[in-house]
Amino acid sequence: GEKGVIIKVLGHGGFRKRIVEMGFIKGKVVEVLLNAPLKDPIKYKVMGYEISLRRQEAGMIEILSEQEAGKLDVSELSLNPDVERGIGEDTRTDDDDLERMALSRRRTINVALVGNPNCGKTSLFNVASGAHERVGNYGGVTVDAKDGWFDYEGYHFRLIDLPGTYSLSAYSPEEVYVRHHIIDKTPDIIINVVDASNLERNLYLTTQLIDMNVRMVIALNMYDELEQSGNKLDHKQLGKLLGAPVIPTVGHKGKGIDELFHTIIRMYEEGEQAVGFRHIHISHGAEIERSIEEVKRMVRKNEDIRSHYSTRFLSIKLLENDRDVEKLIKEMPGGEEILRVRDEEEQRLHNVLKVESEQAITDAKYGFIAGAMRETFVDNHIDTNHATRIIDSFVTNRVLGFPLFFIFLFVMFWVTFTVGQYPMDWIDAGVGAIGDFLEANMPEGILKAMIVDGIIAGVGAVIGFLPQILILYLFISFMEDCGYMARAAFIMDKVMHKIGLHGKSFIPFIMGFGCNVPAVMATRTIENRRNRLVTMLILPMMSCSARWPVYVMMVGAFFAVKYQSLVMLALYICGFIVAALMSLAFSKWLVKGDDTPFVMELPPYRFPTRKAIFRHTWEKGKQYLKKMGTIILVASIVVWALGYFPHHEELDQQEQQEQSYIGRMGKAIEPIFSPQGFDWKLDVSLIAGVGAKEIVASTIGILYINDDSVAEEEDSDEAVASDGDEELSQTEKYQVLREAMEENGITPRTAFAYLLFTLLYFPCIATIAAIKGETGSWKWTIFAAAYTTVVAWVVSALFYQIGGLFV
Ligand code: GDP
Ligand code: MG
Numbered sequence: 001g002e003k004g005v006i007i008k009v010l011g012h013g014g015f016r017k018r019i020v021e022m023g024f025i026k027g028k029v030v031e032v033l034l035n036a037p038l039k040d041p042i043k044y045k046v047m048g049y050e051i052s053l054r055r056q057e058a059g060m061i062e063i064l065s066e067q068e069a070g071k072l073d074v075s076e077l078s079l080n081p082d083v084e085r086g087i088g089e090d091t092r093t094d095d096d097d098l099e100r101m102a103l104s105r106r107r108t109i110n111v112a113l114v115g116n117p118n119c120g121k122t123s124l125f126n127v128a129s130g131a132h133e134r135v136g137n138y139g140g141v142t143v144d145a146k147d148g149w150f151d152y153e154g155y156h157f158r159l160i161d162l163p164g165t166y167s168l169s170a171y172s173p174e175e176v177y178v179r180h181h182i183i184d185k186t187p188d189i190i191i192n193v194v195d196a197s198n199l200e201r202n203l204y205l206t207t208q209l210i211d212m213n214v215r216m217v218i219a220l221n222m223y224d225e226l227e228q229s230g231n232k233l234d235h236k237q238l239g240k241l242l243g244a245p246v247i248p249t250v251g252h253k254g255k256g257i258d259e260l261f262h263t264i265i266r267m268y269e270e271g272e273q274a275v276g277f278r279h280i281h282i283s284h285g286a287e288i289e290r291s292i293e294e295v296k297r298m299v300r301k302n303e304d305i306r307s308h309y310s311t312r313f314l315s316i317k318l319l320e321n322d323r324d325v326e327k328l329i330k331e332m333p334g335g336e337e338i339l340r341v342r343d344e345e346e347q348r349l350h351n352v353l354k355v356e357s358e359q360a361i362t363d364a365k366y367g368f369i370a371g372a373m374r375e376t377f378v379d380n381h382i383d384t385n386h387a388t389r390i391i392d393s394f395v396t397n398r399v400l401g402f403p404l405f406f407i408f409l410f411v412m413f414w415v416t417f418t419v420g421q422y423p424m425d426w427i428d429a430g431v432g433a434i435g436d437f438l439e440a441n442m443p444e445g446i447l448k449a450m451i452v453d454g455i456i457a458g459v460g461a462v463i464g465f466l467p468q469i470l471i472l473y474l475f476i477s478f479m480e481d482c483g484y485m486a487r488a489a490f491i492m493d494k495v496m497h498k499i500g501l502h503g504k505s506f507i508p509f510i511m512g513f514g515c516n517v518p519a520v521m522a523t524r525t526i527e528n529r530r531n532r533l534v535t536m537l538i539l540p541m542m543s544c545s546a547r548w549p550v551y552v553m554m555v556g557a558f559f560a561v562k563y564q565s566l567v568m569l570a571l572y573i574c575g576f577i578v579a580a581l582m583s584l585a586f587s588k589w590l591v592k593g594d595d596t597p598f599v600m601e602l603p604p605y606r607f608p609t610r611k612a613i614f615r616h617t618w619e620k621g622k623q624y625l626k627k628m629g630t631i632i633l634v635a636s637i638v639v640w641a642l643g644y645f646p647h648h649e650e651l652d653q654q655e656q657q658e659q660s661y662i663g664r665m666g667k668a669i670e671p672i673f674s675p676q677g678f679d680w681k682l683d684v685s686l687i688a689g690v691g692a693k694e695i696v697a698s699t700i701g702i703l704y705i706n707d708d709s710v711a712e713e714e715d716s717d718e719a720v721a722s723d724g725d726e727e728l729s730q731t732e733k734y735q736v737l738r739e740a741m742e743e744n745g746i747t748p749r750t751a752f753a754y755l756l757f758t759l760l761y762f763p764c765i766a767t768i769a770a771i772k773g774e775t776g777s778w779k780w781t782i783f784a785a786a787y788t789t790v791v792a793w794v795v796s797a798l799f800y801q802i803g804g805l806f807v
Pocket of ligand 1: 223482606
């Protein structure tokens with residue numbers, strides 16, 4: 001007795017056709033008449049006929065039931081203004097209302113983006129949905145499915161950006177993932193994104209989608225590159241040959257998006273035919289087709305599987321020895337029999353064609369593509385990747401490749417440091433002014449102490465680094481987006497192999513300069529499990545931007561200007577060396593597995609859009625600011641409070657700190673770090689830095705810079721030269737810091753040992769969480785946290801002790 005109105009029929013083309021022919025058409029009312037004794041099949045009434053459907057088939061028909069309709073509120077129907085009247089208070093609705101509501105519910109279209117890596121799926125996704133997902137000019141940037149939505153021409157689109165794949169076989173996890181997504185989530189329409197400048201290879205995936213008999217629209221992306229190349233493509237004709245509309249797009253600029261989605265709506269509403277297309281079969285040649293038919297005849301016997309999969313697709317996959325499909329078939333009744341027929345056919349094909357059937361099918365597909373290209377594509381034989389080739393002849397050159405890479409890195413850090421210094425000075429001046437103002441105008445007391453000595457000293461010590469961090473990210477984003485990352489990985493492959501890794505591991509390393517967290521996630525592009533794990537374990541040795549403030553402060557305070565960049569460089573290099581040694585050790589003794597060959601595409605260079613780069617950079621800036629307002633702020637207050645209580649007004653700053661909680665804690669752990677020569681304040685800063693490495697710097701800010709005695713001394717000296725109100729310059733600030741530290745017996749040697757420890761020890765909570773997320777193993781996560789700390793302790797102690805022999 002239940003009633004509902006059909007919203008849409010999901011699933012592959014063959015199934016849809018059959019169901020629609022039986023009268024299950026959008027907007028029609030279906031009524032449940034009765035369940036068979038075993039609950040399957042179910043008898044329905046539709047358009048006056050009585051029809052029985054299996055549960056599984058029925059599950060592919062989306063309906064709006066009467067109960068649901070009763071619960072709907074009017075706002076959900078607002079897409080279609082003429083259905084609003086009369087519904088809302090009145091839960092009783094007649095069939096007409098129900099139909100109208102179903103049709104308005106129908107206005108949600110699920111769309112999935114499928115295509116090769118690096119063909120511009122995410123760019124299209126971002127432009128269409130206004131999302132800000134990462135794009136990058138190398139394969140494998142998107143590793144999860146991402147969803148987004150937007151409204152267009154009265155329709156609500158739900159978009160899914162799937163990971164890139166070259167094919168839909170079951171070789172890699174991505175391929176299996178995409179295939180399952182298409183089959184289980186049954187998107188209404190698939191956008192097959194193809195790279196117009198690389199058609200032949202991209203169309204291979206298209207031929208497999210055609211086998212699957214899904215409704216699709218082909219986005220001919222990178223159309224700008226095709227036009228520039230002077231090659232001619234009759235894309236309308238190509239669409240006819242492929243049986244799906246082909247729409248030129250320029251993903252990152254948003255060109256062609258309107259037409260793309262307009263076509264999708266029409267195809268969705270009126271079917272392929274209305275748009276002028278009908279599903280085709282890729283012909284694999286007489287022999288293979290005969291075998292496909294034979295296998296298909298067997299597969300078709302199973303009703304359940306027919307409703308879910310295109311039987312032609314399954315048969316082709318079986319002949320390709322696809323493990324995933326084999327497993328599926330084996331588990332169903334009569335599966336053995338199907339596999340037997342498949343084996344026979346395979347043998348027969350092998351006898352006639354003299355090649356493995358899998359190979360024969362691939363060849364036939366490429367043959368089809370070549371044929372289609374011959375009819376639609378005119379190559380004018382102008383070398384279009386001229387620029388790419390010239391650039392590559394330098395940057396991947398045997399002699400020049402490395403120096404150019406290091407020059408690039410040098411420029412990156414140099415610009416970060418020097419250009420970032422100006423805005424940094426302004427921010428620091430601003431923070432100083434606020435501090436002075438509060439100092440002068442707030443009533444004495446605990447609140448003032450907390451704000452001035454806690455928040456301003458702590459957050460203020462690191463917030464000024466924002467411009468430098470933005471600049472650093474600007475460079476990293478640019479490297480990722482233009483395509484240089486893939487080259488860096490390429491030239492580094494050999495070196496990386498020497499330490500037991502893979503060229504691809506190098507991309508996360510460079511990203512690690514920005515932040516270790518996305519770098520850990522970026523390791524997903526590494527297919528080999530052993531390499532992935534080792535890469536993740538040693539990634540924390542890359543100096544992320546959160547460590548930058550500590551480096552700058554300590555190096556600025558303890559080393560003469562002309563040595564400063566050298567000391568910084570030494571730190572980065574130490575990170576590399578330790579990472580290399582660890583990688584060697586881990587690959588040899590700890591993590592088992594084989595090497596995979598180096599397969600990495602070198603895409604043509606593409607000049608990234610300014611918008612994408614700035615957006616990417618700004619996202620990072622926002623994250624940094626957010627960190628300031630949350631974890632750094634809280635940590636600053638906690639560190640301050642631990643230093644403030646128990647409070648004794650009569651003591652001076654130094655004595656007060658020493659007898660406070662933090663002082664007692666510091667003193668208690670002091671022996672642990674005596675081989676490094678750290679004082680208790682440094683020890684405390686390291687402990688606090690477990691939360692985030694910026695806290696190391698902010699804690700130093702609270703414990704040292706705020707040291708009144710030194711600051712006053714300094715002020716009185718200054719007063720002679722300038723007037724006392726003037727802000728301290730950067731160098732003078734470092735001078736203050738140095739004096740405060742020297743009082744506690746800290747020397748440049750201690751300072752460097754301290755920086756080494758900061759570099760190497762426990763990455764930070766967020767990185768550890770990322771490692772847990774990626775490895776899925778507590779064992780490796782705890783190991784990562786523990787070994788880094790032990791290594792840090794040993795290396796810094798060694799440095800300090802050995803250094804002591806010379807100084
Ligand atoms: P995905 O791997 O398929 O998600 O590809 P992305 O969206 O990450 O894009 C790969 C690269 O191609 C990026 O550098 C984009 O800026 C660039 N790109 C995307 N679409 C186009 C396009 O239509 N024309 C050109 N010239 N570049 C594009
Ligand atoms: Mg992507």
